[in-house]
Amino acid sequence: MIITCPCEKKQFEIDDKLIPEKGKLLQCGSCDRKWFFKKTIEVKKKIERISTKTKTNKIPKETEDIIIEAEKNNSKVENLKKINLPILNLLLITLISFAALIIFLDTFKIQINNFVPGFEFLLENFYETLKDFYLFTIDLIK
Ligand SMILES: [Zn+2]
Incomplete structure (x- = not known):
């Protein structure tokens, strides 16, 4: 001083x-x-x-490195989120669209069957496959 x-x-x-x-x-x-x-x-x-x-x-030089490292990791996580979210959204949209299509087809299965013979049978078969898949998944969880 x-x-x-x-x-x-x-x-x-x-x-x-x-x-x-x-x-x-x-x-x-x-x-x-x-x-x-x-x-x-x-x-x-x-x-x-x-x-x-x-x-x-x-302190700063060490701290700065830590902060930079943390920011890098943060952006990595954010990048992962950015990549993952659209895929999940897409999957969800696809599933909902698919379910809507099935409901639609089920509603008009008699009319469609007139145009496409065996369509009703095909749909029933598909339901059976779905049921099997559902039971399989439940078994897997148990
Ligand atoms: Zn003096």
């Missing part, structure tokens, strides 16, 4: 650890004046500011 003599002609660079909390008697080398120096609140604040500055200057 820099201490200015009351004569204001001389400034001293003194390690602030050398000045105790209760203060210290100092002598100016220029005018030989002696005065009692005590750390004022302002000086204490200045020292605190400097020490926190040096602290934050020391």
Whole structure:
């Protein structure tokens, strides 16, 4: 810390650890004046500011790397989400469309059967396959 003599002609660079909390008697080398120096609140604040500055200057490089790494991972996860969501949406839409088509075909199966012989049988067969698949899945879960 820099201490200015009351004569204001001389400034001293003194390690602030050398000045105790209760203060210290100092002598100016220029005018030989002696005065009692005590750390004022302002000086204490200045020292605190400097020490926190040096602290934050020391840490950043490591922290920055960690932050960059975390951001990279975050964007990776977000990218995965971006890729996964459309596929899931597409699958859901396909399933719903398929179910709607089946319901539609089931509703008009008698009319369609008139145009496409054996259609009703085909649909029944499809239901059987679906049922088998459903039972198979339940067995798998159990
Ligand atoms: Zn002086």
